Amino acid sequence: MPAPRAGLFVTCLVDLMRPSIGFAAARLIEAAGCTVVVPDRQTCCGQPAYNSGDRATAKSLALQTIRAFADCEYVVAPSGSCAAMLKVHYPCLVSGEPDLEAEADAFAAKVHELCTFLTDIRPIASVPGRYDGRVTYHDACSGLRELGIKSAPRRLLAAVEGLELTEMPESEACCGFGGLFAEKYADISNAIVTRKTDNAATAEASLLLAGDLGCLMNMAGKLTRTGHPLACRHIAEVLAGELTDPPIGHSAVSTP
Template identity: 35%
Template sequence: MQIDVFIPCFIDQFYPETAESFVNLLEKVGCDVKYNPKQTCCGQPAFNSGYWNEARTVATKFLDDFELANVVVAPSASCTGFIRNYYHKLFEDDEELLRKTNKTRKKVFEFTDFLVNHLKVTELGATFNHKVTFHDSCAGLREYGIKEEPRKLLSMVKGLELIEMEALETCCGFGGTFAAKFHNISTAMTEQKVEHALKTGAEYIVSTEASCLMNMDAYIKKQKLPIKTIHLVDVLASRG
């Protein structure tokens, strides 16, 4: 199967090794991976901040960049959920772009959904000898609708012990510009989330969202806490 990959801004700028692992995993399960170097952003940051005109410009570019793709997969439910659920709001007054949107929405997938539900793959030969807890991102749960898919993949990782935290469906406090506009509230939410993770005795917090992980990791490092963060993709690519 030939697929195009979309690499979200956070991963492109801060976690390029995760992008490499993402591509390697897709190739491992037999995908013919194509990367369009012209790709940029899905437009979500501008949209969430109320800059809809700017969001339309970026979203239009995304539609153009992936117009010829058969399938588009990204290691983020936030980006894919935004494309699926909000692009039609941006282009509801433009018949041509709305047509492109409706076509594109059907071929955009989050990584774990694509693996588990479409390729029917859960075993990737990974080994990760650590105790972990899983953070369900708001976008993953509420925008895209994944919950069991990441856990099915983690359950097949050799040496990994998954320990669920309490209040596991609560936000980590990031929320894009929310963390900047409401810093004190965001920090309190992050503190609560990390404390719940620490109580499990886990060595790592795993998630499908690089932005959530970056937010929690900043708090963890500032407080010098005995836990780390890691993207699910990097766990699945691990061999020890």
């Protein structure tokens, strides 16, 4: 039986800011026995437009994305937030149009967030990464509450050789990112992320992990601004052992 085709929905943030996460995700999906394809008709999932009230743009991006992955058996995204957009909200965007609804429902059924894909859909025999040290994990909101992602990342981290996971207090509390919220309501966002990074720091870990780059950029930006040594990485980087690039917001020239 030929390996199933899994389309990688890269997410715009990973595409633009941190391609290393995309490669880590591709490596893990291959380890799960799939052939990875990256349709180049994908751009952004449309969530920024959707959550800004621009339903028309969100809908055209939904249709663009659905069609870009037409020939894939699975669609896998290294982000709970984008995966929830594809899986939960695309069908809502086309509701009332039966043909499109069927298309969006069929698409939604093949969409998976990376960690749950690796535990529940195509369980991987072993996790390629190895990390000697203590990490802590932030449950990003959309993945946690819209897709129920809670145990999958922890099960995968438990399989990483050398890694020790220490839970922070309030790991399920929002980091204050919220997309454009962080820019538009910067002071409130700052109050929330301050509480988050203070909580993360109490875990006394060397790495703060999460499954969403948006949250990670927010927390990393706060930690580097305050000079805190806790570094941030996407969980896929640790699982895949893709650790050559410096942590998020850290310099390749001098890694602290």
